[in-house]
Amino acid sequence: MRTTLVAASALLLAACNASIEDEAGSATGLDIPDIASGEISEETMKTITERLSSDEFEGRMPGTAGEEKTVAYLIEQFERVGLEPGNNGSWTQKVPLVEITGKDFAPLTISGDDGEPMEFEYGNEWVGVSYREEAETALEDSELVFVGYGINAPEKDWNDYEGVDMTGKTAVILVNDPDFGTQSLEGPFGGKAMTYYGRWTYKYEEAARQGAAGAIIIHDTEPASYGWNVVESSWSGPQAYAQRGENAPPLTTMNGWVQNEVAQQIFEAAGEDFSKLAAAAKKKDFKPVPLGLTASTSFSNDIRTFESQNVIGILPGTERPEEYVMHTAHWDHLGRCTPAPDGDDICNGAVDNATGTAALVALAEAQAKTGPTARSLVFLAVTAEESGLLGADYYAANPVFPLEQTVGGINMDAFLIAGPSKDVTVVGPGKSQLDQFLEAALEADGRVSTPNPNPEAGYYYRSDHFAFAKRGVPMLYVDGGEDLVEGGIEAGAAIAKDYRDNRYHGPKDEYDPDWDWSGVMADLQLFYRLGRMLGMSTSWPNWKEGDEFKATRDETCTAEGAACGTV
Numbered sequence: 001m002r003t004t005l006v007a008a009s010a011l012l013l014a015a016c017n018a019s020i021e022d023e024a025g026s027a028t029g030l031d032i033p034d035i036a037s038g039e040i041s042e043e044t045m046k047t048i049t050e051r052l053s054s055d056e057f058e059g060r061m062p063g064t065a066g067e068e069k070t071v072a073y074l075i076e077q078f079e080r081v082g083l084e085p086g087n088n089g090s091w092t093q094k095v096p097l098v099e100i101t102g103k104d105f106a107p108l109t110i111s112g113d114d115g116e117p118m119e120f121e122y123g124n125e126w127v128g129v130s131y132r133e134e135a136e137t138a139l140e141d142s143e144l145v146f147v148g149y150g151i152n153a154p155e156k157d158w159n160d161y162e163g164v165d166m167t168g169k170t171a172v173i174l175v176n177d178p179d180f181g182t183q184s185l186e187g188p189f190g191g192k193a194m195t196y197y198g199r200w201t202y203k204y205e206e207a208a209r210q211g212a213a214g215a216i217i218i219h220d221t222e223p224a225s226y227g228w229n230v231v232e233s234s235w236s237g238p239q240a241y242a243q244r245g246e247n248a249p250p251l252t253t254m255n256g257w258v259q260n261e262v263a264q265q266i267f268e269a270a271g272e273d274f275s276k277l278a279a280a281a282k283k284k285d286f287k288p289v290p291l292g293l294t295a296s297t298s299f300s301n302d303i304r305t306f307e308s309q310n311v312i313g314i315l316p317g318t319e320r321p322e323e324y325v326m327h328t329a330h331w332d333h334l335g336r337c338t339p340a341p342d343g344d345d346i347c348n349g350a351v352d353n354a355t356g357t358a359a360l361v362a363l364a365e366a367q368a369k370t371g372p373t374a375r376s377l378v379f380l381a382v383t384a385e386e387s388g389l390l391g392a393d394y395y396a397a398n399p400v401f402p403l404e405q406t407v408g409g410i411n412m413d414a415f416l417i418a419g420p421s422k423d424v425t426v427v428g429p430g431k432s433q434l435d436q437f438l439e440a441a442l443e444a445d446g447r448v449s450t451p452n453p454n455p456e457a458g459y460y461y462r463s464d465h466f467a468f469a470k471r472g473v474p475m476l477y478v479d480g481g482e483d484l485v486e487g488g489i490e491a492g493a494a495i496a497k498d499y500r501d502n503r504y505h506g507p508k509d510e511y512d513p514d515w516d517w518s519g520v521m522a523d524l525q526l527f528y529r530l531g532r533m534l535g536m537s538t539s540w541p542n543w544k545e546g547d548e549f550k551a552t553r554d555e556t557c558t559a560e561g562a563a564c565g566t567v
Contacts, residue, residue, distance in 0.1 A: 030433060031539040032440045038366040038528040042517050045524075048077060048358035050511045052331070053350035060349060061335025062097070062240075062308040062384050070331050071309050074381055077361045078313035082368035086312030086378060087400050093310040095383055095394045096243040101302040102129055102137070102236075108258070109296045110266055111141070118269060120262050122299075126216075127235040128256030130301060133243075138298040139254045142170040142213045144266070144291040148281030149174050150203040150215070155551050156188050157284065161210050164288040170214030170295050171207040172263070175200070176223035178282040180456060185430075188284075194458030196470060196548045198223075201461070208250045214295060216256045218263040225457035231257050240387035242394040243305065254297065269293060308332075308383040310391050312400060315367055317535065319374040323563055324401040325534040326378050326409025326475070327363060327527075328392060328464050329356035330385030334505060344507040351499065351509055356412040357381055359524055366528055373535025375407060382464055385413075392464035396471050404562035408434055408474040408541050410530055411465035417515045418495045420522055421481030423450045428460030431549075432474040433541035441529040445522070450481060472553035474541050476530065480523055540564045 051057075051073065058066035075091040085091045105122035120126050130137040148160040150173035177198035179187035189195045196202050200217055207215035221227050235257065258266075267274035270291040280286050311331065317323065333349030348354075364379045378401060382391030396403070424442070426449045429435060442449055452459055460466065465475035482492030503509040534541075540557070543550035557565035 029539075030436055030541065031537045032437055033533055033536045035441070035444070035529045035532045035536070037525060038532070039369050040362055040366045040521060040524050040528060042521055044362045044365055045355070045358045045517060045520065048361055049350060049354045050513075052354040052357060053348040053509075053511045055346050055348070057348075059335040059337070059347045060331060060333045062332050062387070063306045064335060066335060067308060067332070067383070071311055074311045074331060074357070074361075078311065078364065078379065081361060081365035083313030083315055083364050083379060086314040086380070091311055091313065093312055093395060093398075093400060095308045095310055095391050097240055097306055097308055097384060097387075097390060098133055098243050099238050099240045099304040099306070100130065100133070101238045102299045103302065105299040106297050108256070110144070110269065110293050111296065112269060112293045115269065118265065120258065123232055123236065124259075125262050126256055126258045127232055128254050128297065128299070129235055129239050130254055130299075131241060131251050132253065133303055134301065135303070136298070136300055137254055139170065139214050140296050141294040142168060142296070144172055144270075144293045144295055145169050146172045146267075146272075146277060146289040146291055147207075148286045148288070149177055149197065150206055151177065151197045152206055152210075153197060153548070155546070155548075158188065160281070160286060161206075161288060164290070166207070166210040166212040168211075168213045170216060171210070171212045172266075172291070173203050173207070173215060173217050174223075174278060174281055175217055175220055176456070180223045185455065190455070193455030194461070196461055199458055199461045204252065204255045205249065208252045211250070212252050214254045214256070215252050216258055216295070218260060219257050220260050223456070225454070228259060240384060240390060242390045242397070245398070266291070266293065308391065310383055310395055311381040313364060313379045315364065315372050315377040315379075317374050317376040318372050321376045322405055323375040324378050324406045325373075325375055325531055326380060326406060326468065326473070327360055327412070327531060328380045328382060328409060328468075329353055329360050329412040330383070330391065330464055331357045331381040332383050332386055332391070334386055337505075337507065340507040347505065347507055348510050350511045351416060352414040352504065353385070353412075354511070355415040355417075355520065359412050359415065359527070362524060363528055363531060367531065370532070373532055375535045376401075377531060377535050385464055389464055389467055392467035396467040396473075403468070403471055403473050404556045404559060404564055406468070406473050407534055407537075407564070408432070409465065409468065409476070409534075410527055411463055411475060411477050412527065413463045413477070413479075415520045415523060416480050416496060416499055417512075417517070418480060418482075418484060418492055418519055419516045420485045420519045421492065422483045422485060423448050423481035424523065424526065425450050425452060425479040425481055427452045427477040427479060430544065431460070431547050432543045434474050434476045437530055437533050437537075437541065438476060438478065441526050441533065444529060445526055447481075447522075447526070450483065469549050470552070472549055472556045474543060474553070478523075478526070480519060484519075
């Protein structure tokens with residue numbers, strides 16, 4: 001959905017067969033079977049999309065009566081099409097969530113040995129949250145250290161924290177990654193394409209691993225790909241997180257953002273030239289810079305815990321049932337929201353993501369009709385995507401099926417109803433050998449792929465598949481195309497704009513009985529082929545050399561007994 005909201009620029013990817021070459025020119029020898037078309041029910045898509053997006057389900061908000069109805073209905077549908085319960089005899093995986101709402105924010109106070117402390121107002125100039133389940137949060141006289149882009153990437157011989165002990169200190173971090181602004185896709189961090197190292201999630205996680213008490217990202221609209229208004233609205237009010245289990249990764253005391261103008265004032269008070277240091281941070285030899293200033297703030301937290309559910313069905317494999325192919329989509333939406341002019345306050349989420357959830361059922365139905373594949377096919381409807389990919393992240397951190405036995409998968413996040421297209425949009429192309437499976441499936445369907453037209457925005461890291469990818473499991477994220485059979489790219493862009501402006505995340509994302517489903521059904525045929533190709537293949541696709549997730553997969557696959565290490 002994210003990429004269909006912008007106009008695409010086409011790139012024809014070469015067709016391939018079971019013996020193809022990787023970027024270095026060596027034969028990969030991937031086993032990519034030929035797959036016939038599947039029998040996918042348009043009626044199933046219509047019925048389930050209409051039902052899930054009806055007012056009866058109240059916008060499918062986790063933790064509400066709408067969730068109870070959604071989960072019960074999905075179990076009913078998974079059972080109807082021939083799946084088996086996916087969690088040791090149960091259809092669900094419980095997802096414990098915590099909601100933390102900050103309040104009573106003190107200013108962000110920056111102090112030094114000389115001069116008066118500077119105070120910055122919460123909301124307009126800075127925002128901050130705590131991921132810790134504690135009633136009070138206090139950052140007290142924490143030394144500020146500028147750590148460039150906050151990246152520690154051994155595979156790239158890059159460490160912005162080299163030589164500094166961050167214990168108790170606060171990292172000040174640039175948004176995006178060092179290649180931002182490059183016009184090509186060449187560079188240590190993918191050129192203008194944002195990598196995982198550019199995402200705020202990574203930056204906070206790495207700061208915590210370094211022992212930092214705080215992490216503050218400097219906002220800049222262009223490299224962030226959104227304005228300060230998005231930061232302020234997203235980082236204020238209730239924040240939901242998956243509850244942390246035993247041996248959870250470390251956390252900072254406070255994570256936050258500051259306006260670019262605020263950062264410039266801070267660097268000036270430190271006697272440093274912000275633009276020069278930002279330029280220096282783009283180079284591998286950058287070293288962290290203590291700013292000689294401290295940061296302090298405090299706020300209170302209201303904490304609420306509740307439980308949601310992922311829904312899991314499986315079509316067991318016939319030859320290698322202990323090897324798994326994932327299909328993911330999120331069932332949740334926003335519940336009740338800001339009313340439309342007519343008073344309608346239910347965000348029904350018909351496109352986002354009743355369509356993707358219906359697709360899970362329709363694909364499971366088609367696969368079951370054809371018969372099981374050699375590997376097991378898993379259909380996972382996850383909760384709390386709209387709250388930050390929480391259901392997917394909880395599953396990936398607590399997998400029902402071991403990740404070292406998970407071959408890879410496909411994520412489906414909203415099918416824009418636009419009619420048939422000549423293309424599909426690939427988010428994050430060139431990352432893994434799954435691209436070759438996609439190319440073969442597209443060739444069979446007589447279609448082409450278009451790369452994400454805004455790679456600098458990092459859309460690959462913003463949907464449920466990312467929870468698996470960052471733990472090493474190769475995942476494909478493919479959106480519908482915009483080069484429509486009728487009207488071309490211009491018509492596709494107009495339909496996407498209309499949805500974005502009038503229905504996206506609003507009460508008017510509702511089911512329409514007059515929708516033209518032909519484009520969606522063509523996309524489902526592609527996903528059917530992909531799932532079956534992976535299910536029948538003997539190959540274990542990996543990330544390509546230099547990708548940020550390859551080291552994790554390689555480490556996972558060298559563990560004793562790992563299925564992905566046997567082929």
